[in-house]
Amino acid sequence: MKKKIAILGASGYTGAELIRLLATHPGFEITALTGERKAGQPLASVFPFLRHMALPDLTRIEEVDFGDIDLAFCALPHATSQAVIRDLPRDLRIVDLSADFRLRDPADYQKWYGKPHAAPDIQREAVYGLTEFYRDAIRSARLVAGTGCNAATGQYALRPLVAAGVIDLDDIILDLKCGVSGAGRALKENLLHAELSEGTQPYAVGGTHRHLGEFDQELSLAAGREVRILFTPHLLPMNRGILATAWLKGDAQRIHAVLSDAYCAESFLQVLPFGTVPSTHDVRGSNFVHIGVVGDRVPGRAMVAAVLDNLTKGSSGQALQNANLMMGFDETTGLMAPPVFP
Amino acid sequence: MKKKIAILGASGYTGAELIRLLATHPGFEITALTGERKAGQPLASVFPFLRHMALPDLTRIEEVDFGDIDLAFCALPHATSQAVIRDLPRDLRIVDLSADFRLRDPADYQKWYGKPHAAPDIQREAVYGLTEFYRDAIRSARLVAGTGCNAATGQYALRPLVAAGVIDLDDIILDLKCGVSGAGRALKENLLHAELSEGTQPYAVGGTHRHLGEFDQELSLAAGREVRILFTPHLLPMNRGILATAWLKGDAQRIHAVLSDAYCAESFLQVLPFGTVPSTHDVRGSNFVHIGVVGDRVPGRAMVAAVLDNLTKGSSGQALQNANLMMGFDETTGLMAPPVFP
Amino acid sequence: MKKKIAILGASGYTGAELIRLLATHPGFEITALTGERKAGQPLASVFPFLRHMALPDLTRIEEVDFGDIDLAFCALPHATSQAVIRDLPRDLRIVDLSADFRLRDPADYQKWYGKPHAAPDIQREAVYGLTEFYRDAIRSARLVAGTGCNAATGQYALRPLVAAGVIDLDDIILDLKCGVSGAGRALKENLLHAELSEGTQPYAVGGTHRHLGEFDQELSLAAGREVRILFTPHLLPMNRGILATAWLKGDAQRIHAVLSDAYCAESFLQVLPFGTVPSTHDVRGSNFVHIGVVGDRVPGRAMVAAVLDNLTKGSSGQALQNANLMMGFDETTGLMAPPVFP
Amino acid sequence: MKKKIAILGASGYTGAELIRLLATHPGFEITALTGERKAGQPLASVFPFLRHMALPDLTRIEEVDFGDIDLAFCALPHATSQAVIRDLPRDLRIVDLSADFRLRDPADYQKWYGKPHAAPDIQREAVYGLTEFYRDAIRSARLVAGTGCNAATGQYALRPLVAAGVIDLDDIILDLKCGVSGAGRALKENLLHAELSEGTQPYAVGGTHRHLGEFDQELSLAAGREVRILFTPHLLPMNRGILATAWLKGDAQRIHAVLSDAYCAESFLQVLPFGTVPSTHDVRGSNFVHIGVVGDRVPGRAMVAAVLDNLTKGSSGQALQNANLMMGFDETTGLMAPPVFP
Secondary structure, three states: OOEEEEEEOOOOHHHHHHHHHHOOOOOEEEEEEEOOOOOOOOHHHHOHHHOOOOOOOEEOHHHOOHHHOOEEEEOOOOOHHHHHHHOOOOOOEEEEOOOOOOOOOHHHHHHHHOOOOOOHHHHHHOEEOOHHHHHHHHHHOOEEEOOOHHHHHHHHHHHHHHHHOOEOOOOOEEEEEEOHHHHOOOOOHHHEHHHHOOOOEEOOOOOOOOHHHHHHHHHHHHHOOOOOOEEEEEEOOOOOOEEEEEEEEEOHHHHHHHHHHHHOOOOOEEEOOOOOOOOHHHOOOOOOEEEEEEEOOOOOEEEEEEEEOOOHHHHHHHHHHHHHHHHOOOOOOOOOOOOOOO | OOEEEEEEOOOOHHHHHHHHHHOOOOOEEEEEEEOOOOOOOOHHHHOHHHOOOOOOOEEOHHHOOHHHOOEEEEOOOOOHHHHHHHOOOOOOEEEEOOOOOOOOOHHHHHHHHOOOOOOHHHHHHOEEOOHHHHHHHHHHOOEEEOOOHHHHHHHHHHHHHHHHOOEOOOOOEEEEEEOHHHHOOOOOHHHEHHHHOOOOEEOOOOOOOOHHHHHHHHHHHHHOOOOOOEEEEEEOOOOOOEEEEEEEEEOHHHHHHHHHHHHOOOOOEEEOOOOOOOOHHHOOOOOOEEEEEEEOOOOOEEEEEEEEOOOHHHHHHHHHHHHHHHHOOOOOOOOOOOOOOO | OOEEEEEEOOOOHHHHHHHHHHOOOOOEEEEEEEOOOOOOOOHHHHOHHHOOOOOOOEEOHHHOOHHHOOEEEEOOOOOHHHHHHHOOOOOOEEEEOOOOOOOOOHHHHHHHHOOOOOOHHHHHHOEEOOHHHHHHHHHHOOEEEOOOHHHHHHHHHHHHHHHHOOEOOOOOEEEEEEOHHHHOOOOOHHHEHHHHOOOOEEOOOOOOOOHHHHHHHHHHHHHOOOOOOEEEEEEOOOOOOEEEEEEEEEOHHHHHHHHHHHHOOOOOEEEOOOOOOOOHHHOOOOOOEEEEEEEOOOOOEEEEEEEEOOOHHHHHHHHHHHHHHHHOOOOOOOOOOOOOOO | OOEEEEEEOOOOHHHHHHHHHHOOOOOEEEEEEEOOOOOOOOHHHHOHHHOOOOOOOEEOHHHOOHHHOOEEEEOOOOOHHHHHHHOOOOOOEEEEOOOOOOOOOHHHHHHHHOOOOOOHHHHHHOEEOOHHHHHHHHHHOOEEEOOOHHHHHHHHHHHHHHHHOOEOOOOOEEEEEEOHHHHOOOOOHHHEHHHHOOOOEEOOOOOOOOHHHHHHHHHHHHHOOOOOOEEEEEEOOOOOOEEEEEEEEEOHHHHHHHHHHHHOOOOOEEEOOOOOOOOHHHOOOOOOEEEEEEEOOOOOEEEEEEEEOOOHHHHHHHHHHHHHHHHOOOOOOOOOOOOOOO
């Protein structure tokens, strides 16, 4: 019998991406979709690209009978999520896609998000959802916190290197290039086609991007000491995709070896041959991550470039991967469709 | 046991799209991939987005053991295809994606393609691959000729209307808007990003586009009389998608009723509620077709707009749909993945 | 001495485009810029691309001393414009870029804009700003109403043909392809990069687009009888540019001759050699219009394709062209810069 | 009397951009345009966007009467340029836009370009065309070598800092984001719209990009010691624009002060307020450079971001700026048109 799924916040991009991925999943069945402002509407009117699917209409969260639900994906806006999840049944298994449960320490949450956490006890219980590094904990978790899409991309490039100590931990620079869908369906001038296409600029500069909270927490954990990277994202005129360029001090060949070893058994993480660099074109719409390592003419320097699709592996695909683990399915179920190219 | 598949011409976009779709097909297994100029290379070096798949290396056609193959997709360039297919084993079942076998009459072929056909007897035997209208013949066909992507889009909008006689057959205007991948991986100045992005223009104007040969053949057949439409495509700054805007004389409500009836049992053809228009965004990367009908303030006039993804439903998805029929699978197998949005 | 210019509504795209064009104009000097919500801000904070210019800060309209102003461009939103202009000094010369004064008949205004006009007497006095057809009236006008960008493009393709009677006036189809900047800086989901890029769809279908009011008024005037065209625009993933494809009944060669004659003395209107079609790429950022005419394999049919940049010739460039006439400058002053390609 | 100009290699993007800029220049007159493969054609057939201009047809170089020419722009491909310039009259003043004369040392040329220079004596004579740093030498130069577009962008960000010694010279990282027009009109798969739009990737990785030759030469000169930066460009889905993100060790406020001082008298170089970052959108189609400086949460670290349009300030605009100096015009003549936004 299929597992029954609710998606809270189905009218945003990550909610829609979840439905897209679940459409071909043999073990999950969508039984509830919520969208506060659009409650009562058929999903096809919000997302016509899903009109061929037989799906429940959007409802309000309080209308959902959670007794019937095996797992809920929570794709609500940041800050909203924590209040909603606090009030959900304590035995409901949840994959949250917001930023609300990524940081374990309430002080860190307050520092990066500017206000106290509304559910600090649940916050402590949440498992960080970077699947390849928290697999066992995720299997038995009640609440899994999906990672930031930038934080995921950077960690795939850096985490094994930080853990192995093969790079200078005090000189890690992460120059990110991001597509726009990571900003969600927000109505902002800089997200308009007229303002965003045909150009690029940095944003959240100077070490202010909130995903730094995740980098600090996770890389320090991996290193066994405090790690503070430099990280600036750039907004690119494309919808999907993140390219993380990491500028590192260390031996490039050794870096390549460490990453290759770390990921050799992973279904979604592909380390390219040494000297080869990845393209976001090659992962679009998929759950795959491509990682390339190159040396430099300057000795002792290396560049690691990692790419993923922010809506899939960076968010909803990762969420489904985690849900597979939590419900006892093979981790890759529903996620092996190739990227869409061109 | 899985059916064994060869793809001839796997280094172009339609070949790659076939592999993408076959990746999640439960009944087909790719056992040969050919690419003349790139023979000997792993496919991952030609299409890195497919690098996670275990696939045979590219070979030359003459290296393929066709005795082992259940069905061959032929994704070769126009004109090349007919010479290759002429020399393939006579009992091999083939889905051809080129233009070579779309026109039944050798004189028509010569008229539109400017030279005599190299295999006129095989030409006569081929079944036109517009699945929804040739289903039975396709099931038992040895050779199915994939339709032109523009011709498919236009026919989905027009064919039931022409057959039912609910529109003026002497005044059909088809204004097409096409993404660039339909032109293939050809190295031409006008296909460069710098020349194509951020603008649009008509091309193949004045009734010269070769897909008119298909429209003439198929719409005349459906009407039982000669039909000659006006058709001009426009090249748009996008990769996938065709929008066919048909300007028609007829009663819009009746047109909507005829299309709704004709397609009500079809898995991939979705007629939108009356007055609603489709977007290519909503079918990208999928095998679905969305069709909308609207009336006009000028009485007796109607507009039908149809959208599909030229690489999927307009080419490789249609090819797989036909192959499913030929091999006894459910027609939708491997093709129900939703579009990718945004 | 330079003429003093005010721009009311300088924080939108047409206001910014005016400033861009005025930057190199030898006879105009910008002395006031207004923007209600952004009053008090330097323009460089609203439009950083203009930061090298010495410009007055944004103010509120009531802070402008109009006694000092020779000519005001009014780039305010539709409906706002009429109330503002009603209260401006009666001797101030004005070029309005909104839709408010395009229709001469108050009943037509009410029909297309859904409410009564707030300044019907001024409405009657306004001159329709399609420069090439209203040159003399514009020279002496107090108030010139800038045309709709779609209406301008269509009229450049059609107006001489309608006047000369060389096409069937009862069967004119105008299939438009538009860039997104024509929609202004509005915060709407369908204008987001994520929703607009990589795809296309029709909008304002069925004869409902407001620019039809202009087509009805102007083409009927040119024809000396009522003319009602069919017109549907399509939104394209590009920022600037309109391509109007007109499907006509008439002799293509004669159509080409009529257009060539009509425009042979025009600086900005370029009729291409017969059989050649234009591209929006070739007019981007400029005040030029390119027009192509082709015949069809179906006798008696023709296609006229016209392109322009909606922000320049379709709006702010046209406004400046009109202001040149009103202030006694050569019509082309400040407007001869070539398009930007690629 | 106007100065007579020849453009050698007028059928590429930089040639076309030169014509665009010269169109509104009061002191220059184009009297010869060459294009070997397209000799005999009117320029309007190669670049329809220039069709309103009265221009000479394309000829072959040997057909040009250089006795009549005051200054030649040489926009030929790399390697071709040196052979052509070697054979031009020795008293002809030349602005070369190729890479051929950027490096002073023949050994450096051979190292980066893989073969000996064909005109080493002329190579030694050429002045490096980064206007703001070589103004006096350019005024009297016979041959000015236009800089690499990436090299220009990086130097605007770095050069005053290197000269002032306010950054760690052994730890300069330059992460570049480039539009595609910098690659010219070359027919390559990765420059096709279908392969380039909607994604990004690094290229010329590991310290192999040829513009490093310029960085090495010029930054070492500025520093008075050898400087070797790390530099990797990334190809972005946009036509025009380069964003150089420099990751530096130094005091951000001091860096901002040095850049502000260095450029305070420059017409085209705009240093933004401290903490503000630039966008390529804000310089597109113009000769302006915007530069921003930000600090980081990690003390002692700074990021400098510089943007320009590779075809204008990065190539043809710079060339015209230099030609202005060489011919005695004000340096900004014909170059003050604002960017095109959106």
